Amino acid sequence: MQIVILLYPDMTALDAIGPYEVLARLPEAKLTFAAEAAGPVVADTGCLTLEAERGLSEIAAADLLLIPGGPGDAAVRENAKLTQEIRRLHEGTRFTTSVCTGSLILGAAGLLSGLRATTHWTQLETLREYGAEPTAERVVEQGKIITAAGVSSGIDMALRIAQKLVGDDFAQALQLGIEYDPQPPFDCGSPEKATPHVVEMVKAAMAR
Amino acid sequence: MQIVILLYPDMTALDAIGPYEVLARLPEAKLTFAAEAAGPVVADTGCLTLEAERGLSEIAAADLLLIPGGPGDAAVRENAKLTQEIRRLHEGTRFTTSVCTGSLILGAAGLLSGLRATTHWTQLETLREYGAEPTAERVVEQGKIITAAGVSSGIDMALRIAQKLVGDDFAQALQLGIEYDPQPPFDCGSPEKATPHVVEMVKAAMAR
Numbered sequence: 001m002q003i004v005i006l007l008y009p010d011m012t013a014l015d016a017i018g019p020y021e022v023l024a025r026l027p028e029a030k031l032t033f034a035a036e037a038a039g040p041v042v043a044d045t046g047c048l049t050l051e052a053e054r055g056l057s058e059i060a061a062a063d064l065l066l067i068p069g070g071p072g073d074a075a076v077r078e079n080a081k082l083t084q085e086i087r088r089l090h091e092g093t094r095f096t097t098s099v100c101t102g103s104l105i106l107g108a109a110g111l112l113s114g115l116r117a118t119t120h121w122t123q124l125e126t127l128r129e130y131g132a133e134p135t136a137e138r139v140v141e142q143g144k145i146i147t148a149a150g151v152s153s154g155i156d157m158a159l160r161i162a163q164k165l166v167g168d169d170f171a172q173a174l175q176l177g178i179e180y181d182p183q184p185p186f187d188c189g190s191p192e193k194a195t196p197h198v199v200e201m202v203k204a205a206m207a208r
Numbered sequence: 209m210q211i212v213i214l215l216y217p218d219m220t221a222l223d224a225i226g227p228y229e230v231l232a233r234l235p236e237a238k239l240t241f242a243a244e245a246a247g248p249v250v251a252d253t254g255c256l257t258l259e260a261e262r263g264l265s266e267i268a269a270a271d272l273l274l275i276p277g278g279p280g281d282a283a284v285r286e287n288a289k290l291t292q293e294i295r296r297l298h299e300g301t302r303f304t305t306s307v308c309t310g311s312l313i314l315g316a317a318g319l320l321s322g323l324r325a326t327t328h329w330t331q332l333e334t335l336r337e338y339g340a341e342p343t344a345e346r347v348v349e350q351g352k353i354i355t356a357a358g359v360s361s362g363i364d365m366a367l368r369i370a371q372k373l374v375g376d377d378f379a380q381a382l383q384l385g386i387e388y389d390p391q392p393p394f395d396c397g398s399p400e401k402a403t404p405h406v407v408e409m410v411k412a413a414m415a416r
Contacts, residue, residue, distance in 0.1 A: 014229040014386065017256075021222040021359065024253040031255045040259060045232040047239045048225075051248060051257035100387075121387060138391045150387025151229065152363065159393050172396040173409040178222065179308075179329060179358025181397025182390035183346045185367050188380040189389025201381040 001165075003031040004062040004089065006102075007041040007052045008082075010072025014151050015099040016050075019066055019158035022174050026162060034059055036082055044070045056085040061092045064161070068154070069100025069120060077108035087111065095161060096145050099154035103147040107132055115142040120150035121191050122206045136190070152189075155180060209373075211239040212270040212297065214310075215249040215260045216290075218280025222359050223307040224258075227274055227366035230382050234370060242267055244290055252278045264293040269300045272369070276362070277308025277328060285316035295319070303369060304353050307362035311355040315340055323350040328358035329399050330414045344398070360397075363388060 003023050005016050016033075024031040035041050035052030042049050067086065076082050086109040090096045098106050103119040106112050107130025117132040117140055118124070124134035138149045139157045148157035159180070162171040188194040194202075211231050213224050224241075232239045243249050243260030250257050275294065284290050294317040298304045306314050311327040314320050315338025325340040325348055326332070332342035347365045348355045356365035367388070370379040396402040402410075 012229070013225050017221050017225040020253075020256065021220070024255055031253065033256060045228075045239065047232055047261070048228060048241060049259035049261075051259065053255070053257075138389065149389075150385075152386045152388040152390070155360065156391050156393065163393055168394070169403075169406055169409065172394050172402060172406045173413070175392060175394055175396050176399065176402045176406055176410050177358075177413065178360045179397055180360040180390075180392050181346065181357075181401065182360070182388075182392065183364050184383060184388055184390065185364065185371055186376070186380050186383055188383050189387055191384065193389065194380060194384045195377075198377055198380045198384055201377065202384050205381070205385065 001026060001029045001064070002062050003029055003064045003066070004059055005031065005033050005066045006056065006068065007033050007035040007050055008072050008076050009042055010044045010070055011041070011068050012070035012100060012151055013043040013048050013050065015068030015070060015102060015154050016066070018152060018155040019099065021178055022155065022158035022162055023064065025174055025177065026166060032059065036079070044072065056082065059089065062089045063093060064095045064097065065089050065093050067098040067102035067105050069098070069102040069104070069151070073101040073104050076105050083109040094144060097147070097157065097161070099148045099157065100150045103127065104130070106145065106147070111145060115145060116140050117142070117147040118149045119147065122203060209234060209237045209272070210270050211237055211272045211274070212267055213239065213241050213274045214264065214276065215241050215243040215258055216280050216284050217250055218252045218278055219249070219276050220278035220308060220359055221251040221256055221258065223276030223278060223310060223362050224274070226360060226363040227307065229386055230363065230366035230370055231272065233382055233385065234374060240267065244287070252280065264290065267297065270297045271301060272303045272305065273297050273301050275306040275310035275313050277306070277310040277312070281309040281312050284313050291317040302352060305355070305365065305369070307356045307365065308358045311335065312338070314353065314355070319353060323353060324348055325350070325355040326357045327355065330411060
């Protein structure tokens with residue numbers, strides 16, 4: 001089971017590290033962090049550096065490809081070499097997946113045309129530019145393409161993929177292993193649940 | 209607001225990256241990843257490398273110190289230099305915090321004596337070795353020391369700390385920004401909720 005997670009500058013780290021923590025623990029998993037080239041990648045906060053073990057073009061094949069989101073998605077969408085590598089790997093995957101605005105990268109790679117998909121709630125309409133139909137569900141499955149909503153949703157997506165791959169018991173053990181029994185202090189994790197003021201705060205922050 | 213997150217070999221990355229994703233976005237936050245020495249740190253899966261920007265002894269002071277957990281906690285607990293640095297920084301913190309078995313490190317540093325504390329559910333009894341009273345709550349506050357349960361609980365803890373520091377609206381905006389509206393596929397994230405078979409699977413995996 002070859003799992004490849006893309007890293008790129010100005011990505012949102014939790015988009016990648018949430019699902020990584022589940023997927024790396026699948027039986028026979030071989031998980032590789034890959035970027036345009038091997039080496040350090042600085043996340044969107046500027047204070048975290050993750051190491052890419054390989055360049056994406058060095059990866060022969062992937063069973064599962066995961067594309068995280070973050071403000072750096074725009075540069076990746078415009079990087080024809082990277083979107084071509086994503087298309088190439090997608091041809092052989094069992095699952096091609098994204099978290100947050102990683103789905104916009106899948107869109108730019110031409111993989112979402114005619115499909116329902118999700119992304120960070122502030123960016124849903126942007127999916128239409130790639131011929132996708134935005135949906136606010138947390139995890140959206142369209143054949144082997146699975147897109148997840150903003151940032152923390154990657155954990156939910158990874159557990160669902162684990163369920164498909166190794167069944168309920170093992171997936172439940174992974175969930176219990178990371179003690180994923182969420183108790184957020186507020187019930188405001190989606191725009192429908194948050195106050196209008198808080199929604200505006202996030203929109204303003206994302207626009208900067 | 210100086211925030212310091214400890215990195216060490218064989219740590220569990222999500223313990224650190226979950227709260228990082230919240231805390232780094234606090235107003236005026238200056239977040240630093242620090243290890244015994246600056247440089248690369250390989251997480252417990254063997255397939256992820258995070259960069260420590262500084263050595264812990266180079267950090268003059270921290271307003272918030274966060275100690276993640278993972279199988280590498282045992283080596284840190286036995287590292288007198290590191291536990292001394294943790295004690296030194298703790299003297300000046302507003303919050304000294306841990307996720308998962310990071311609380312065992314706080315215990316080894318002598319900071320939990322007589323306090324209620326939590327950790328990964330498989331390790332609760334180990335807290336007694338440090339004079340702490342184990343409790344299975346997800347986030348445990350004892351004055352300025354806050355301990356969180358296994359792995360994913362660090363996100364809940366960080367949002368609670370955000371609430372204390374910057375109030376409900378900003379904390380809610382952080383929660384909405386990471387779209388933290390959890391929808392795990394199962395309700396099995398604590399040992400009370402999981403089947404006995406799944407509990408045994410995790411215990412066996414943790415014992416290896």
